[in-house]
Amino acid sequence: MIYREAGQFKTTYAGDQAVFPIVQDRVVVALAIVAAFVVPPVLAGEYWLQAVLIPFLVYAMAALGLNILTGYAGQLSLGTGGFMAVGGYAAFKLATAWPGLNVLVAFLFGGLMAAGIGLVFGIPSLRIKGFYLAVATLAAQFFLIWLFNRVAWFSNYAPSGTITAPDREVLGVLVTGPNSTAAVRYVVALAFVVVFAAVAKNLVRGRIGRAWMAIRDRDIAAEIIGVHPLRTKLLAFGISSFFCGVAGAELVFLYLGSAETLAFDINQSFLVLFMIIIGGLGSILGSLLGAGFIVLVPIFLTNVPHWMGLSMSVALQKQIEVMIFGGLILAFLIVEPHGLARLWQISKEKLRLWPFPH
Amino acid sequence: MIAETLYAVLVGPFRDIVTGPLFFLEVLIGGIAAGLLYSLVALGFVLIYKASGVFNFAQGVMVLFAALTLVGLIERGVPVAVALLLTIAVMIVLAFAVERVVLRPLVNQAPIILFMATIGLNFFLEGLGEMVWGANVKKLDVGIPDESLKVAGVLVNKLEMTAAGTAAVLVAVLAVFFQRTRIGRALRAVADDHEAALSIGIPLKTIWVVVWSVAGIVAIAAGIMWGAKSGVQFSLSLIALKALPVLILGGFESVPGAIVGGLIIGVGEKIGEVYWGPLVGGAIENWFAYVLALAFLLVRPQGLFGEKIIERV
Numbered sequence: 001m002i003y004r005e006a007g008q009f010k011t012t013y014a015g016d017q018a019v020f021p022i023v024q025d026r027v028v029v030a031l032a033i034v035a036a037f038v039v040p041p042v043l044a045g046e047y048w049l050q051a052v053l054i055p056f057l058v059y060a061m062a063a064l065g066l067n068i069l070t071g072y073a074g075q076l077s078l079g080t081g082g083f084m085a086v087g088g089y090a091a092f093k094l095a096t097a098w099p100g101l102n103v104l105v106a107f108l109f110g111g112l113m114a115a116g117i118g119l120v121f122g123i124p125s126l127r128i129k130g131f132y133l134a135v136a137t138l139a140a141q142f143f144l145i146w147l148f149n150r151v152a153w154f155s156n157y158a159p160s161g162t163i164t165a166p167d168r169e170v171l172g173v174l175v176t177g178p179n180s181t182a183a184v185r186y187v188v189a190l191a192f193v194v195v196f197a198a199v200a201k202n203l204v205r206g207r208i209g210r211a212w213m214a215i216r217d218r219d220i221a222a223e224i225i226g227v228h229p230l231r232t233k234l235l236a237f238g239i240s241s242f243f244c245g246v247a248g249a250e251l252v253f254l255y256l257g258s259a260e261t262l263a264f265d266i267n268q269s270f271l272v273l274f275m276i277i278i279g280g281l282g283s284i285l286g287s288l289l290g291a292g293f294i295v296l297v298p299i300f301l302t303n304v305p306h307w308m309g310l311s312m313s314v315a316l317q318k319q320i321e322v323m324i325f326g327g328l329i330l331a332f333l334i335v336e337p338h339g340l341a342r343l344w345q346i347s348k349e350k351l352r353l354w355p356f357p358h
Numbered sequence: 359m360i361a362e363t364l365y366a367v368l369v370g371p372f373r374d375i376v377t378g379p380l381f382f383l384e385v386l387i388g389g390i391a392a393g394l395l396y397s398l399v400a401l402g403f404v405l406i407y408k409a410s411g412v413f414n415f416a417q418g419v420m421v422l423f424a425a426l427t428l429v430g431l432i433e434r435g436v437p438v439a440v441a442l443l444l445t446i447a448v449m450i451v452l453a454f455a456v457e458r459v460v461l462r463p464l465v466n467q468a469p470i471i472l473f474m475a476t477i478g479l480n481f482f483l484e485g486l487g488e489m490v491w492g493a494n495v496k497k498l499d500v501g502i503p504d505e506s507l508k509v510a511g512v513l514v515n516k517l518e519m520t521a522a523g524t525a526a527v528l529v530a531v532l533a534v535f536f537q538r539t540r541i542g543r544a545l546r547a548v549a550d551d552h553e554a555a556l557s558i559g560i561p562l563k564t565i566w567v568v569v570w571s572v573a574g575i576v577a578i579a580a581g582i583m584w585g586a587k588s589g590v591q592f593s594l595s596l597i598a599l600k601a602l603p604v605l606i607l608g609g610f611e612s613v614p615g616a617i618v619g620g621l622i623i624g625v626g627e628k629i630g631e632v633y634w635g636p637l638v639g640g641a642i643e644n645w646f647a648y649v650l651a652l653a654f655l656l657v658r659p660q661g662l663f664g665e666k667i668i669e670r671v
Contacts, residue, residue: 076470124652127659131413131473135606136655138599139648146645220669266599270477277474316489323485329478334463337471 003351019201036190041183049182050255056295057189058250063275063287064193064200065243070273071282072204073236074216075125076133079140080244080272082121085264086114086144087245088252089154092163095176095253096156103168103176107192107249114245115238117144122237126230129219141266149261164258176253185254192250193288196243201284203239212236213282244272278332280341289340297325371633385632386625391518393624394525395587398580399601400608400616401529402573407610408549409569410461413473416480418598420574423487424449425581425590429498430491442578449574450567457566484595498585521583528579529617532572536613541568549611603651609661618662623647 003024010016020026040053062084069075091110095103121140128136148154155161167177174180175188203209211232214222223229252259271294279290301321336343350357375382399421406414427448431441460475536542547555548565556562584594604623608615630646660666 070470124656128655129659130469131610132606132655132659132661135602136648136652138602139645139652142645142648146642274474274477277471281470319485319489321485322481323489326478326481326483326485330460330475330482333467333471333475333478334460337464337467 003348003354005352017205019205033194036194037187041187046182049186052295052299054182054186054189054255056292057186057193058247058255059272059275059295060193060288060291061189061196061250062244062247062272063279063291064197064284065240065247066272067276067279067281067283067287068200068204068212068243069236069240071276071280071286072209072216073212073233073240074219075122075233075236076130077137077240078134078266078269078273079121079137079144081264081266081268082141082144083114083118083241083244084248084251084268085148085261086117086241087111087248088259088264089148089163089248090114090245091249092165092252093154093156095166095168099166099168102170103253104170104188106168107246107253110249111242111246114248115242118237118241118244119234122234122241125233125237138266141269145261145264148264155260160260162258162260163252165253178257189250189254192246196246197284197288200243204284208232208235216282274329278329278339280339283339283341285344286339286341289344293340297328301325374633385628388515388518389625389628390621391515391522391624392628393604393621394522394617395580395583395620396597396601396604396624397617397620398525398528398576398583399597400604400620401532401613402576402580403601403605404608404610404613404616405532405569405573405576408613409545410548410566411469411472411552412461412476413469413610414573415473415476415598416483417573417577418595418601419480419483419487420449420452420577421581421584421597422590422592422595423452423483423581424574424578425498425585425594426487426491426496428578428581429496429585429590432498433496445578446575449578450571453567453570453574456570457563461566462563480595484592488592495589495591496585498582498590517586521587524579524583525617528576529613532576532613535572541565545569600647603647606661607651607654609663612661612663615661615663619651623650626650 003022005022008021008023010021015021020029040049044053062080065083066077066080069077087107087110089110090113091106094109095101095106117140121137124136125133149161152158152161155163158164165176165178167179168175170188173184175184204212211222211227212235214225214227215229215232215236219229222232248264251263256263275290275294276287277290278293279288280286298321301324302317305317399417402417402420403414406412406417424445428441428445431444432438436444456479460479461472464472464475534542536546544555544560544565545568547558547560548562552562555565580597581590581594584597588594600623601620604616604619606619607622608617608619627643627647627650630650631643635642654662
């Protein structure tokens with residue numbers, strides 16, 4: 001009834017190709033963004049911001065990056081954790097070496113460094129494809145983590161090898177470090193996600209995105225119609241790693257506060273891969289939904305026995321949690337292999353016809 | 359400075375090899391033994407990949423699960439032989455369950471979806487195994503002492519030799535099974551071409567159960583050997599990550615590839631760690647295998663024995 005495009009005529013090409021062609025979509029998205037900036041910092045408690053919303057935003061950033069590479073350009077990567085580590089450590093080095101610098105610039109620098117490393121590890125993708133490439137990207141994961149562990153320079157010679165986010169202000173407000181408030185860090189993380197989701201959306205619907213999808217769907221055919229495989233694949237690796245690098249910097253500065261290489265291990269790579277598959281490969285919205293799902297499920301599983309009044313040992317609970325998590329992923333893949341984004345699309349179609357489905 | 363570095367990298371290790379041939383031989387044998395253990399894990403991957411095109415990430419956890427079940431049964435007073443049979447039965451039941459619950463509903467999905475499903479299975483089995491049998495480190499005693507003896511002046515580990523022998527026997531049995539039996543022929547047919555196999559009346563579902571069962575039994579063998587070496591514990595599932603470079607080196611579709619790849623990785627890793635590791639501060643085992651495999655891949659993208667990739671538009 002409310003959600004339909006009847007009467008909305010597109011008279012220009014620009015209008016036809018808009019990201020949100022329907023007025024209702026534009027209104028809802030604008031309202032949602034405003035609400036996201038205003039409501040949680042005012043209403044949500046420290047726990048919700050710190051344990052749910054900030055990790056969601058950080059992982060959403062990483063999922064956006066991986067979805068560009070895997071969902072759009074079709075290059076399966078298991079090196080996300082390694083690229084995030086590059087971003088985290090690079091941002092840390094720059095922020096501590098140059099205390100007067102705006103810390104947001106350090107985040108972007110982390111992204112750029114990760115992009116450079118991503119380009120290097122993307123080179124094998126020209127010859128190696130599919131699962132062979134996935135295993136090859138594991139080389140990046142293990143090598144980078146080993147490097148950050150081994151070379152003390154990266155952690156400023158901290159004896160424990162831990163990097164800690166320093167206190168830094170942006171426009172007079174404390175943004176990072178142990179004394180900053182969760183609300184401020186949430187707003188910063190949200191701003192990054194909103195801006196970069198918009199960037200990603202516009203990348204994938206333009207010439208570059210079409211080239212990525214052509215490579216994904218059939219790389220030889222794409223090459224024949226004039227898509228340059230070297231440039232296209234490396235661009236995907238670079239941009240994807242940039243997103244992951246920024247996410248890594250956020251992970252250290254906005255979410256964890258201090259981290260060691262363990263925070264970037266192989267499980268992180270799998271987690272982000274889960275997010276984009278459960279959210280939907282080749283979908284910007286899917287990256288966000290998937291990140292939300294994967295962040296929420298463990299929290300939910302941890303709290304359910306508590307709510308139901310069951311008491312069990314911590315170890316047993318952890319094992320059951322792992323088991324249910326695995327089971328849920330299986331169930332989810334069987335029910336909807338195309339992810340949450342597809343579910344959203346289906347429900348939108350239904351909504352357009354409601355309440356007269358015939 | 360540069361000359362010194364070059365010397366340390368390019369000359370020093372080789373000088374050490376030449377001046378200490380016995381030590382080099384020990385490293386080599388250690389590498390071969392470790393490599394065969396990798397091969398055992400990689401073998402499970404290859405079997406499943408060949409027959410169903412599924413990249414089974416859960417193979418490592420299957421190794422852990424099998425070992426946990428075996429040790430758990432022995433701890434509860436079941437005789438070793440009976441425990442072994444029961445574990446085999448459990449792995450076969452698991453194969454049936456996987457085929458029915460995971461593979462059948464996901465038939466015809468993209469490979470990456472199936473890959474994800476096996477990672478889900480990975481978590482599920484990990485939680486289940488530890489819930490049923492407990493998460494503490496268990497000792498698996500197979501009656502072979504983990505000690506070394508000198509053969510012609512070279513130190514050899516008894517346990518590693520037994521593992522190597524087992525791996526060799528297992529591979530031989532599998533080779534006979536694949537080449538000489540009816541089911542083996544059907545398996546090869548499915549591996550060649552799913553649709554053609556279906557059209558001449560080979561039941562795909564049965565084949566998948568058989569293949570997952572065989573992979574489960576290979577997992578038991580790997581679990582026993584690794585468990586006897588380093589105790590049955592969660593880290594056992596991580597050897598799956600060690601088997602991956604073996605796979606890409608040997609080629610996903612090739613049983614001999616898994617063996618040769620395992621040997622190359624095992625030997626390369628040990629030699630790299632012993633002779634070149636100290637130059638960069640050690641602990642290079644984690645990534646050295648991957649870089650080695652990556653270097654190979656750049657020359658042969660389908661691995662050493664993988665099927666030649668023919669691309670058409």
